[in-house]
Amino acid sequence: MKLIDISMTLSKETPNWPGDTPFHYEIAWPMAESGSVNVGKIEASTHIGTHIDAPFHYDDAGQKTDELDLNRYFAKAAVIDCTGLSEIKKDHINFKGEAVTAVLFKTCAWQNRQVFPESIPVLGTEVPAYLKEQGINLIGVDLPSVDHLESKELPVHHALYAQHINILEGIVLDEVEAGMYQLIAMPLKIKGGDGSPVRAVLISEK
């Protein structure tokens, strides 16, 4: 069994959404003071690095992070190569496989993870309904958002939500071949949360 880590490293270099809270880690209580242990503390946006959006992120009445169904984040996943596309259309989504519930889009459009990208590819408006028909309840992107970065209406977030499809963002798929995998990307159990960083991994089916 081969585990493939598809998570971003969290550090002060991890780019945050413009204006949002950057990642910060420090040792709040060093061994020299506590006498026995180093104890760290962290501060960050819940939308930093590799993370999931809880529906509460885009709907006041939506599910919170601690209310999410974890089965969605332990899923048979198809990685689809969309490298070079500026809009991902229904026709690009061709996976074969039984019981696939997650689709991960490999765009390779966010190459330098030290900086926030200027523009990113997005999903076509017909894609969410099509994915729902295929039994998909989670999508993942190797990008900081599923919508255009300057969008305030977040039409793709809402179109996915209308089809009860959850969102995973900021995965790293550069070295991952298109194909079938088992995905594990568990959110933290943050009470009332709007999202959560995750440690996302794939297990190769080969």
Ligand SMILES: N[C@@H](CC(=O)c1ccccc1NC=O)C(=O)O
């Ligand atoms: N939709 C993005 C985050 C996002 O839109 C955002 C994050 C922090 C501050 C503002 C944001 N969006 C709109 O102004 C995401 O899900 O990570």
Ligand SMILES: [Zn+2]
């Ligand atoms: Zn997010």
Ligand SMILES: [Zn+2]
């Ligand atoms: Zn999002």
